[in-house]
Amino acid sequence: MDADAQVGRRGRLTVYLGAAPGVGKTYAMLSEARRRCERGTDVVVGYVETHGREHTTDMLDGLEVVPRREVSYRGTTFTEMDTDAVLARRPAVVCVDELAHTNVPGSTTEKRAEDVERLRVAGIDVITTVNIQHLESLNDEVERITGVRQRETVPDEVVRTADQIQLVDMSPDALRRRMAHGNIYRPEQVDASLTSYFRVGNLTALRELALLWLADRVDDALGDYRRAHRIEAPWPAKERIVVAVTGGPESETLLRRGARLAQRAAGSELLAVHVIANDGLANPDETRIARAQQLVASLGGTFHSVVGEDVSAAVVDFATGANATMVVVGVSRHGRVRRLFTGTTGDRIASLAGSIDVHLVTHGEVARTARSRWYLSPLSRRRQVVGLGLSVVLPLLLTLVLRLTDNPDQLPLDVLLFLAVTVLVALVGGLVPALVAALGGFLLMNWFFTPPVRDLTISDPANLVALLVFVAVAVGVATVVDRASRRATDAVRARTEAATLGALSRSVLTGQDTAEAIVERLREVFGQESVALLARGPAGWTVVADSGTSPACEPDAGDTRVQVDDDHVLVLCGSPLRATDQRVLEGFAVQTGLVLEYRRLREREERAAALERAEATSTSVLRAVSHDLRTPLATMRASVDGLVSGSLDEADRAELVAAVDSSTEQLERLIDNLLDLSRLESGLLHPVLRDRSLEEILPLAVAGQPEGSVVLELDESAPLVRTDAGLIERVVANLVANAVRVSGGTPVRVLAHVLPDTVDVLVVDRGPGVPEDRRSRMFEPFQRLGDTSAGGLGLGLAVARGLAEAVGGTLSAEDTPGGGLTMVLSIPRTSA
CATH class of the missing domain: 1.10.287 (Helix Hairpins)
Incomplete structure (x- = not known):
């Protein structure tokens, strides 16, 4: 390809992905380069690291190698790929080894992956190599497997977007044989490598990581191909089990069955889907949905919520889009009559699934549908009583008024008036009073207004039809009004619940809430006398947090209780809650569980940090004992x-x-x-604070230094300080000793500055100083910061700061004007 053809196109990226070091990815890259050269392609080698391996070095024969660029850093010369030279050469293909490499500071780019991107932007095809352990997303997993933290990583997206990925793999036994034969590392490194990083278990795990990562990449490519070619039918290249979750009590049974099916094939995926009706009328159990989400996560699957008008079609659409091979759905919980006329969700999914298998799972909730209690109204008892009264009084009053007019031909008007009364009663009292009004209206019109009057018989069939239509319309209108009233009540309740739970979730997620705040809010929301969060222990129940005037009640004595987890329970004392409040109460329980979990995580993190600090200190002490002591x-x-x-x-x-x-x-x-x-770290140091003069302390602190190395400048009028003389003497002596060691023969000045609340002791040297970005580390234990003098553990400044803080002072570092470092020891002045 000539240079003109390269302009305007982006270079292709080919990645040779190594399952482990030494599998031959560089050799494979150079083999590909030689094949392209033989076909007449202009190929150069931008950077290759042979590591002294003979066979890899031989592959460079006949290939053009672009000279490397030299970079100086801290007095040492390093070599890096000369990207500018490659761009000037403009080959068709360039080989770049070690994609995850970090360039030497001072280079044009920070990472070699950025150099590769520059080459691709210029239209140059790149062939590169990278090991699986250098992918950023796998860094933690590789460290857990091998015990080695990879410091050089490359973002997965760089490799994932490559035009071609070629896996270079080798069995663990074959790789270990290559190692034993000296084909990877030098002979003196072989034994240590075989017993550490190159153990059979490590290599097998790395190999599996590489295969799984590449399988995901292939799966993404398959999805891109299906979308590009508008292929809607699923291709069963990988087992994907979709479980339809309704939010009912059978959801956990379905999820566990789906997980068992997914475990039968290696690499299978478990996906749970919950369909939310877009009409807003469905009212799923949010607590069960939350539990299903937690169960899916524990089973290694993913939970998805979709919106759809037709549940069956939405499930099938999701399964098709996910390229699923099976849909798991439960047997319908509806009764036989309803299933006879409306069918079941499982049947409709099976008819729509096409080539996707449908697994129908029976469960203990089949045909256990609760009987519909249609006669219960969400309206208050007072409105229902008023509605029943109106259902009796209004039809009688209307009959009296109509009898006064005494017009035998106005039956259609009578029907409309009685229908209006029925609607009014439905608006006031709900469904049952409206049915009473409709039945009463039918009887009254039959007795008083349809010939023969004062008789329940009806002579004219048209009048009979009119009365029956009245009853049907009245019942229909009353049902619609009652249902609208129920929906309005549900909407108000849902809005209130959403606002309460939303505020609670925001406060918990932002870390503003505690267990005490939650029980206080719970007491306020439900108007309880007291609310307590109890924890189960060996000695019984103990109070974690409580709110209210009355003492915290025991779990058995509370009016309402809700389980948070196996060891915690919320107990409410006061007026009993309604059944409709249970969902909000469960939401409070879930949020309380999150708060407790956050508390446990914080405590665990603090313990882990303390253990990490202790381990670091122990390691440093052992290192010091093995060398400096x-x-x-x-x-x-x-x-x-x-x-x-x-x-x-x-x-x-x-x-x-x-x-x-x-x-x-x-x-x-x-x-x-x-x-x-x-x-200091164990808190066993107990200073004795007294009023002291610096004239007594500072001369003793500098007495052990060579003559002429320290200049003490102390004003006799300096006020007394409140401190422990012995500890402050050791702090100043430590600071002066460090300053004398680095000052290079220039005398160190020790002087005092009097401030309103403190007296600052300054130790001024003219040494090389410490860069500002490293001063925060200089007070940590075992930090030498370039000090190579014998006999030091890097503890001096750490001990000095600890002793200074123990007596109520502070220790900090500042630049010395003209060069050097000034240590500032601030000591509190005496209160007198």
Whole structure:
């Protein structure tokens, strides 16, 4: 391809994905490059790392290699891919090894993946390599498997959007043989690698990760192809089980059955779908839906909610879009008569599913549908009583008025008037009073207004039809009015519940709520005397949080109780709640469970952080013991051996005795720092605060330094400070010793500044200083920050800050004007 043809097109990306190091991905990349060269393609090598492997090096013969670019960093020269040179060369294809590589600081781009993107934008095809452990999404999993944290990663999206991904794989035994033969690492590294990273279990797990990740990529490609070619019929390339969740009591049974079906085939997926009716009339049990979501998550599946007018069609549409192979649906809970006339959801799904299998699951809730209590009204008892009264009084009054007119030909008008009365009664009292009014109107019109009057017989068939139509219309209108009233009541209740639960969820999710706030809000919402959150323990129930004037009641003594989890219960004391309030109460229980879970997670996080700090300290102590503490011991041992030999003159003996003395002092100082750090972290340090003068403390703190290395500038009028003299002396001595060590012979100044509340002791040196971005770390234990002097553990500043804070002071670092570092020790002034 010539340069003109490259303009305006984006380069293709081919990725050789290695299941593990050493499987031969670089060799495969170079083999592809040689094949393209033989076909006449202009191919160059932008960057290849052979790691000294003979066979990989041989593959470079005959390929054009673009010289690397040299980059200097901290006095060392490194080589990186010269992207600008490759762009200037403009080949058709370039080979770039190690896609996840991080460039040396100072390079044009931070990651090699960005260099590859530049090449593709220029229209150059790129062939690259990457190992599965370097994918960003798998970093944590790889660390758990191998124990090694990969510091160089590449976003999955970079590899996922490649035009072609080629898996380079090898069985664990074959890879270990390659390792043993010295084809991957140097001989001195083989044994350690075989017993650590390259164990059979590690390699098998990495291989499975690579296969599963690539299978997901292939599945995405299949979905893209089906969408591009508008293929709506599912292709059963992978088992996907869709479970239709109604929110009924059988939902958990269906989900567990679907999970068992999904487990029969490796790599299967479990998807749960809940259809929300778009007419807004459906009223699913939100608590059961929430439990179904939790169960799906625990089974390793995903939960989806879709909106649809026809539940069966919505389930099938979702299954088709997800390329599902099976739909799991429960046997209908409706009675035989309803199933006879309306059919079942399972039957309709089976008729619409086409090539998707439908698995019908029986359950314990079949034909257990609760009887419809149509006669119960959502209206208040007062309105129902008034409606019953009107259903008797209004038809009688209307009959009296109509009898006064005494017009035998006005039956159609009479029917309309009685129908209006029935509608009015329905609006006031609901369905049952309206039926009473309709029946009363029928009897009154039959007795008084249809010939023969004062007789229940009807001579004219037209009048009979008119009265029957009246009854039918009255019943229909009353039913519609009653249903509208029920829906309005449900809508108001749902809006109130949504507002309450929404406010509760927002406060909990934003971390503003606690268990105490939830029980207080619960008491206010339901008007209870007291609400308590109780926890079950070995000694019985204990109160976690309570609200109200009356004492917290026991679970058995409460008027209403709701289970939060196996060990917690909410107990309400006061007026009993209505059944319609149960859903809101369950919502409060769910939110309470979240608060308790957040509390447990915070406590666990704090414990984990404490353990992590302790482990880091222990590791650092062991590292220090193995190195820094052994150095003075080795010196002392060598000196003692020389003294025991007895063949030394006085000068040599004096020198060895001085070495023993110096090493002993150094060892004492290291052990003192370790003990101080231990006391500080365990809280066993108890300072004795008294009014002290700095004239007594500072001269003793600088007394041990070489003559002329420290200049003490102290004003005799400096006020007293409230502190522990011994601890402050050790802090200043530590700071002065550090300053003298780094000052390079320039005297260190120690002076005091008097402030309204404190006296600041300044230790000023002219050393190299510490960059501002590293000052926050300099007070952490075991931080040397480039200090390579012997005998130090990096504890000095950590101990100094801890001692300063123990006596109520502070320790910070500032730049010295003109170069160097100034340590500022602020000590509280005496209250007098």
